[in-house]
Amino acid sequence: MKIISSRSLAAFSLITLITLLLGWSRVALAEVMNFTVSPTVVNFETTQGTSKIFELSFYNQGKEPLRIKASIKKMELDVSGVPMLSKGGSGKHDWSSFVSVDPLSFKALPGKPQKVKVVIKSPRGRVGGGYFAVAFDAIPLKKKKRKVRGRQGITLGGQITTLFIGEVPRTGKRKGVIQNAKLVESDAAYSKNNPLGLEVMLANSGTTHLRAEGSVVLRSRSEKGKVVGRFPLKGGSGLILPKGERLFRGEWRDVWRQRGKKLIAEVRLFYSGGSVRKRYPLTIP
Template sequence: MNKMTQRKSVILLSCIALLCCIGGAQAQQNSVSVSPVSIDAKVKRGASYTQTFTLTNNTGTRLRFKCSVSDVWYDEGNKRVTGRPGTLPHSASLWVQFSPAEIDVEPGSSASVKAIVTVPQTAAGGYYSVPIFEALPVDPVLASATIAKVSTAKASIGVRFKGLMMFTTLNASEYNVEIMGGHISPPSASAELAMQLDVRNRGNAHARLHGSYAILNSSGALVGRGAIKETRYLPDQRKMLEAGWAGELSPGKYTAVITVSYDRVGMEPATLLYELPLIVQ
């Protein structure tokens, strides 16, 4: 093995050692964490809101956390996309300032940073931002106790955490969730019963939809039931709300009665009722 290969091998092993040190090797009970991960806050227009984040360093290395934000939205395929602050719809990123924006956390300890959110008077509805916390060693580690130190090698490995901040104004939030249509497939030997609702959120704030369904036979008797897992819809987002049922149905005519509910800031929860006919051959 030549010297260049040896040097590359030591750098690689050093990187692996550092990842084990700051990347959360459970066997050694080393971890780096940020909490909370998700924020869903109700805010007043023209006022400020403060959210505290706890940065925990359970490694043997002093870490420097750098705090920043980015925009978040969805594309035509409902895939999550991010962008520079202030470039995507319903952005809250320009409202957010971290105090401090950079902080060192000693090994085996925690520290707090505050996100100070200044809500414009003109804000109405839901707004979103991704908080980013990047942890890097203050003193870069090039070798572990079992690896020879190589003074000419340099390695920089960090851990990046991304969360989600959602804000809804207490006033001027509008809710209008519609079920555009639906489809139901009967159970078979290879697949369970599947329900899909085409749902669109025409409001200016996000809605968390959840619900239940009941399957009735032609006589109106209950033959099956289940729950619909919570799904979040951002403003003007349209996507399928799905549920399944693993039971069996005899040939005949059935009706799936579906109830979907969501909370509304400053108002009573809203409930939607939808029925899907089903024929089992």
């Protein structure tokens, strides 16, 4: 098969954006809100049929009280590792329907932490990994209407989440599969300032999550496999949920030294409990 041409989460503050509705007689003027939740990611192990309790801390860093509403969400990741939240379903690895949150709604006063209890009753008969998220939607407790040059303003809200990454130990498997590898298209010739870019898609066909990291080794086809270069593949935390995919990217800055050469690109990706490799022929123009 030939190569064809063609982000660790941390605690953070969320500031609402000002949205301008062009062509309308009104504009949206957002109240500035600043709040955090800790932790933002919970990694845990559990046993079938048991309960686990977690405590989250919501903190209003702003100057005005907020009205908070919590909800439990199904959690998936896109190929860049960005969480995608939706209403819970019946998927094998969606544990959102086995979770309760207390309180579900509360008033967050400035400078005063609010404790939130999350309880998961680990489902029987489920193996491998299980995932969900707790989302906190916030709006100012007192909605203030303002006028901006004669136009009425409206207050916007914001959202922050905690992601839960769980596993029933020794019941699942991790299995990475390289789906494809492709060069990043470039109209200019390769040079010191225009490196070769490579994108590799890794899928997880197992039943629990994996965290991968990788590299690429370049070998000469005319010099008995001599190594002529190598570079790392980066994919943020490298976390891939079951049936999910992750895009890894890398750059080879010394490609200009191999103009006109025929090479073999050996893609290597490693994760706990396994690794996967794949070779691709590569001709440098």
